[in-house]
Structure formats: C-alpha cells, structure tokens
Amino acid sequence: MEVVLEINELNKIYKNGLGIRDISLNICRGDIFGLLGANGSGKTTVMKVITGLMKADSGDVKIFGHSINTQYEKAMKNVGCMIETPESYPYLTAYENLKQISRYYDYIDNIRIDEVLDIVGILKYKNEKTKNFSLGMKQRLGIATAILSNPKLVILDEPLNGLDVDGMVAMRNLIRKLSDEEGTTFLISSHLIHDVELTCNRVGVIFNGKLINEDYTSNILRDYSTLENYFISEVDSNGRT
Ligand SMILES: Nc1ncnc2c1ncn2[C@@H]1O[C@H](COP(=O)(O)OP(=O)(O)OP(=O)(O)O)[C@@H](O)[C@H]1O
Numbered sequence: 001m002e003v004v005l006e007i008n009e010l011n012k013i014y015k016n017g018l019g020i021r022d023i024s025l026n027i028c029r030g031d032i033f034g035l036l037g038a039n040g041s042g043k044t045t046v047m048k049v050i051t052g053l054m055k056a057d058s059g060d061v062k063i064f065g066h067s068i069n070t071q072y073e074k075a076m077k078n079v080g081c082m083i084e085t086p087e088s089y090p091y092l093t094a095y096e097n098l099k100q101i102s103r104y105y106d107y108i109d110n111i112r113i114d115e116v117l118d119i120v121g122i123l124k125y126k127n128e129k130t131k132n133f134s135l136g137m138k139q140r141l142g143i144a145t146a147i148l149s150n151p152k153l154v155i156l157d158e159p160l161n162g163l164d165v166d167g168m169v170a171m172r173n174l175i176r177k178l179s180d181e182e183g184t185t186f187l188i189s190s191h192l193i194h195d196v197e198l199t200c201n202r203v204g205v206i207f208n209g210k211l212i213n214e215d216y217t218s219n220i221l222r223d224y225s226t227l228e229n230y231f232i233s234e235v236d237s238n239g240r241t
Contacts, residue, residue, distance in 0.1 A: 004153050004185045005050070010059035012049050020045045023059070027187060029152075029204075032179050034217075036199030036231055040211040041077040043189035047083050047157050050187075050225040051074065063153060079102040080151030082159065086142025090131035094122060094141055096131060098148060105149050116144040121170055143171065146197035147178070153177070153186045160195055172199045197227040205234045212238045 002059050005027040006122040013019035020042040035044045041209035047053040052068050052075075061068045066075035088097045095113060098146055101240060102108035120140040127134070130141060134157045139162045154175075161166050172195065176182035179201075190196050196203060213234050217227070224230040 002148060003027070004029050004053055004064060005187065006024070006030075006062040007046075007050065008060045008062075010046070010049060011057045012045055012054065012201075018209065020049070020206075023043060023211050025204060025211060025214065027185060028236075029185055030179050030183045031187065031202050032175055033202045033204065034185040034196035034201045035204050035206055036175065036191065036196055036227075037185065037189070037206035038194060039192060041206045043206055044157055045209075046086060046190060046206070047081070047155055047187070051079065051081050051083060053083060063230065078152040079155065080146040080149060080153070081157075082146045082154040083155070083157045083174060085161075086138055086145065087137065088130040088133075088141055088145075091129055091130055093127045094133075094144075095126045097141065098144060100213040101145055101148055108148060110144050118147050119174055120144045121167065136164055136167055139163055140167065143174075145164075150182075151184070153185045153187070156193075157189045159188060160190065175199055193228045193231055198222075203227065203230075205231055207235050210238075 003026045009022055010023040011021055023046060026192065033044065037041050049056045052072055063075040063079060068075045074190045094117060098113045102113060114123060117126050120143050122137055122140050125137060130138065133141065143159055146156060159171060163171060177187055179186060188200065200217055201221060202214065202216055203213050220227060224236045
C-alpha cells in the first residue's frame with residue numbers, strides 16, 4: 001500500500017513543557033485517519049508541524065516521499081489543509097476569496113470554484129462578503145479552500161466545528177466520496193467521537209501529547225461496542241488523572 005504520510009519520532013515541546021512527544025505514524029493512500037483527543041492533547045500541534053506551520057524540535061515528516069524539512073515545496077504540492085479556524089478576506093466574497101487562491105494554480109477555473117462552493121453547500125452565498133458569514137459558513141468555505149486544487153492529501157483540523165447536522169452529514173459524505181472515488185487521503189482531527197466512528201477507517205488516540213494507540217475502526221469495533229468505549233479505555237489505561 002502506498003504510504004502517503006510518514007511521521008517519524010516527531011517531537012515539539014513548547015517552553016511550558018507541553019506539546020507532542022515521539023509521534024510516529026504511517027497513513028496510506030485512501031485512508032481516512034481520525035486523530036482523536038481531548039482539548040489540549042496535541043492534535044493541532046501535530047497538524048501544524050506536519051504542514052510546516054511550526055518547526056519540530058526533532059523527527060521528520062515525509063509526504064509522498066518528500067521530507068518537509070528538506071523538500072518542503074515538493075512535499076506540500078498535493079496537500080490541502082485547514083488548520084484551526086479558517087481565515088478569509090472579510091471584505092471579499094466567497095467567490096473572490098477562492099479566486100485569490102486559484103491564482104496559485106494554472107488549472108483552477110471558475111467552474112471548479114462553483115463546483116467546490118456547491119460541494120460544501122454555500123454556492124448560493126457565492127457573492128456574499130465573508131464578513132457576514134456565520135461560523136458554519138466560514139468552516140464550509142475553509143473546507144472548500146482546502147479541496148479547491150484537488151489535493152491528494154487533505155489535512156483538516158476539527159472540520160466539523162460549527163457545522164449543523166446537515167453540514168456534518170454532507171461533510172462526512174464528501175470525505176468518504178473523495179476517498180472512495182479519487183483515492184484522496186485524509187487526516188482529520190476531532191473530538192467528536194461518534195462522527196469519527198462513522199467517517200474514519202483508521203483512528204489514533206492522542207493523550208498528553210503522545211499517540212497512545214492506533215488501529216482500524218473495524219478492528220476496534222470488533223472489541224468495543226463504540227469508539228467512545230475504546231477511547232475511554234485507552235485513556236484510562238494510559239493514566240488519566
Ligand atoms: N504556542 C504555545 N505555547 C505554549 N503552549 C502551547 C502552545 N500551543 C499549544 N500549547 C499547549 O500545548 C498543548 C497541545 O495543544 P494543541 O493546540 O495541540 O491541542 P489540541 O489537541 O489541538 O486541543 P483543542 O482540541 O483544544 O484544540 C495544550 O496543552 C496547549 O495549551
């Protein structure tokens with residue numbers, strides 16, 4: 001199986017002693033990997049380091065075989081991401097925001113912009129300035145931005161934040177469709193366990209900055225009635241305080 005994302009012994013400790021320790025993980029083509037963890041467990045830090053927004057203290061990350069330390073542009077060429085709260089130009093419309101992004105690529109036309117706005121359910125707000133967008137609409141625009149260039153690896157930090165039920169179901173369907181039909185690989189962080197159970201084929205549990213376990217969702221659900229029970233059991237056996 002083609003390894004898309006290879007994380008080797010990644011460490012990033014902030015001055016206050018918090019951060020992530022010894023994270024190693026391989027994610028393969030077509031995987032929808034859910035990184036589950038409580039608030040402050042280290043999910044965003046992992047994603048920031050993987051995408052080069054923050055430099056690791058040690059360790060390496062390879063994306064499509066290219067190290068983010070030594071071949072950053074090649075590594076990130078086929079990556080789309082949304083880390084923390086998505087930002088946009090508030091005085092531009094949704095369309096104009098995506099048009100700005102499209103200028104980095106020579107193959108994104110107006111049809112593709114409409115297509116992604118439609119996919120995330122905000123086509124009807126195409127010509128609205130984003131300063132008037134609700135949290136859920138901003139989140140949808142962030143996801144549209146992440147998938148605009150048809151990336152092969154999509155990294156989404158808490159993609160369901162602020163989405164209503166329809167939005168959550170639509171996002172889940174979109175992720176699964178891209179994975180099934182295009183072989184798109186996803187790394188998603190979330191603390192919404194039920195949604196991870198329904199969306200992800202693999203799950204990793206991060207606790208106090210360490211990846212304490214990871215497995216296929218189907219294996220987990222063979223041993224536990226719900227992913228929540230697995231999560232609680234893993235965290236308890238790793239010394240919840
Ligand atoms: N710049 C920083 N300086 C110091 N500590 C930080 C910094 N950024 C994050 N932390 C701490 O590192 C730990 C991991 O934070 P991180 O944001 O990665 O967690 P998270 O799992 O994404 O949390 P959440 O679900 O609340 O977004 C937390 O305890 C946080 O307080």
